[in-house]
Amino acid sequence: MTDIHIALLGFGTVGKGVYETIQTHQTRLKAILGKNVKVAGVLVTDVEKHQLQDDGVLLTSNFEDILNLPKLDIVIEAIIGKEPGFSYLKKSIERGCHIITANKEMFAYHGNELLEYASRFNVACGFEATVAGGIPAIQTIRTLLNVNKIERIEGIVNGTSNYILSKMRDEEVAFQTALQAAQELGYAEADPTNDIEGYDAFYKAMVLSQIAFGEQPEWQRVTRKGISAISHSHIQLFSEWGLRVKHVISLEKGPRGIRCSVKPVLVGPSHPLYSVDGVQNAISIDADIVGNITLQGPGAGKFPTASAIVEDLIQLNASQGSYFKQEENVRFKKDPQVQWVILTKQTNQFLPESLEVISRVPEKAIFVKAKEKDINRLLEGNAELKAYQAYGQLNHELLENLQLNDIRLTRKVAVPKGI
């Protein structure tokens, strides 16, 4: 084989980025791969909308035309939704093609099946672009797994939500104003539900779980919350206290299972995600030998995503078959006690015994340690209460600066690390 023949399924932001990167990096790709990389075909829904500079590239809206290309080595999928991407990739595998996808929703649902299928047909499957765009998160985790055990992953993986929260804090604007600005800048879709309600981040969390822990948690047991209900007055209040609201995916594997949540949380200045602002993404990985690694960078966009896909293309040569390390089935860990900040004016109110009060900020908030189920029970009966989980250490200096009138947290009582 002297050339590598590629088909692009989808020619939107991502597909065009890959196409242009391949054109502009021919010499470099040839030096690395020892072969020319040629785009042989492009699949879209509406051929009239598109024009390709190269007449030798087939532009079609019929997937069978792609499958029937005389030479085809790699199929790159960058279309939207579970289908038809999944079916197209299975057919590509059956034809003997390696596959690469950027489609996190499809991959969260069908990733394992696709990987097994690819392995059965002795082809490779790349999916770096499904999580955090240009950040090499998957590759880093795979490398770490050679000798490390991944213990915990926290990440900001949705640039739209992160941009909105940063703008609400920096410019003291309401959610709707920040969302509108994100839409005007092209960071948010006309229908932003996937981003602002946490679905996009949820899919990415499932892909990360699969690669890091060899399995996904049961979806219905994962807390998924978005950012649309966050008020900018809360954000300002937390800012005064030195805390920031971040939309964070969190994955942890203990001896008895995977704990996963996708939700807005509070982070303090010592937390690795504290200063990740705007459309930036970051993935913070705790592993048993190396300790903490935090990767930060552009989580989406034409060229950052193309970079991840072209990196996959190069890696495919080296590693074929399943990327996933399978582990034995494990049971879920119990709902652990973690830190929460309950916002309420009635700060001297009686709380159920299941909530351990750490401190009270008069007429503003009560800091507690509690299980999520007990917090949810409390919120169900009190519509005026709001609760945010706090990550990292709520340090003593911070609590003392708040001039709390009921500090029960003494220096002898350690706040559990990393909750």
Ligand SMILES: NC(=O)c1ccc[n+]([C@@H]2O[C@H](COP(=O)([O-])OP(=O)(O)OC[C@H]3O[C@@H](n4cnc5c(N)ncnc54)[C@H](OP(=O)(O)O)[C@@H]3O)[C@@H](O)[C@H]2O)c1
């Ligand atoms: N945008 C990013 O920064 C980014 C980053 C990481 C991952 N992703 C993922 O990459 C995928 C593509 O995103 P995008 O932003 O490039 O989307 P996009 O700009 O909307 O482009 C989607 C492309 O897919 C084509 N398409 C849609 N449905 C199709 C179908 N049934 N058959 C054939 N072609 C179809 C469209 O054809 P027409 O042009 O004819 O409409 C269009 O060319 C998504 O799964 C997304 O989650 C995106």
